[in-house]
Each structure stands twice: as C-alpha cells, then as structure tokens.
Amino acid sequence: MTSIAVRRKLAVLPFVVLPLGAVAACSGEGTNSTTDCSVNACTVTFDRGVDASASILGIKAELVKVEGQMVTLKVAGQTVTVPMGEGEQAEGFDVSVQSVTQDKVVVKISAGGGG
Template sequence: MTSFPVRRKLAVLPFVALPFGAMTACGGEGTNSSTDCGVNSCTVTFDRGVEASASILGIKAELVKVQGQMVTLKVAGQTVTVPAGDGQQADGFDVSVQSVTDDKVVVKISGGGG
C-alpha cells in the first residue's frame, strides 16, 4: 500500500505547477516592453518611439503609434485605436489604455476566447 501516498502526491502536482504555467503565458519581446500578468489579464508597458511588442495570453500585442492621447495597437492581428482611459474589443480581447506619457504607454489586455 505504499503507492497510495505517491498517487496522492502526483494528483496534487498539477495544482502546484499551475501558477508557474500561468506566469509563462506572458512575456515581453526585447527590451521595449514589460509585462505583468494575472490569470486572465496582462498589463503591458510599451516604450514609445521604438518597435515595441509583447507576447501575452497566447497572442502578440504591438504598439503601432501614439497621436496625442490616441493609441493604435495591433492585438492578435487586429488593429484598434483606443483613447487613453477608454477601452475597445480586439479579436475577443478587452483592450484598455491606462496611461500615455512621453516615454511609455500602459495597456491592459484581458479576456480571450474570441
């Protein structure tokens, strides 16, 4: 009957590893973006004036351009223009621009399943 404790430990292993899997679903490409992800959303901080993109939630998000407080992004291949402080839908994802400064653009992307 020594296999029972081993079976119990193996059954718990996927739940212990789950947070590590969720963390790997989110990452910036290069040094032009940084990400902070939860289970169903990511906040991406893009550097302005350079090509900036991030791989998050199984998709690619790119900063295309910023004109005043209007931010154009490409999310999962779909181009959307979002005013700062507002949100839009892009391929089943909620995209909101949290802030725009001279150096950075902070965007929150959540949802999925589009």
C-alpha cells in the same frame, strides 16, 4: 499500486500542473517594452518612438502609433485604436489604455473579452 491509488494521483495532477501553466501563460517578454502580469491580465509599458512589442498571454501585442490620446495597437494580429482611459476588444481580449506620456504608453490587456 491499486487502481484507486492511481486514480487519486491522476485526479490531483491537474491541480499541481495548473499553477505552472497559469504563470507561463502570463509571462511577458518584449522589445522596447516591459510587462507586469497576473493570471489573466498583463500591463504593458511600451516605449514610444520605436518598434515596441510584447509577447503576453500567448499572443503578441504591438504599439503601432499614437496620435494625441488615441493609441493604435495590434493585438493577436487585429489592429485596434483605443482612446486613453477607455477600452476596446480585440481577438477575445479586453484592451485598455491606462496612460499616454511623451515617452511611454501603458496598456492593460486581459483575457476573456467578447471579441
């Protein structure tokens, strides 16, 4: 094989591996939670009244407490309180609370915040 052929194969390799890494980075698994992830964001539905957490985007997100429409989460080790319908930043992630019900809390966590 010529050095030009080897260089071409090496140049293509990152493009083949990239989609696999992007999917793996956004897979979600949780305790008392469900996840729906895209390339750089995950929507997490936490069950209320139990210890609920999810491993997403290479970090752990935990539901700490809910008081009215104020949701306290631990995202990548940083505790943040977010009002329903608004957003905050934690450890380089954008965190927004999409809904709060008697049984569930839905949160969107996106990579790329200014934390």
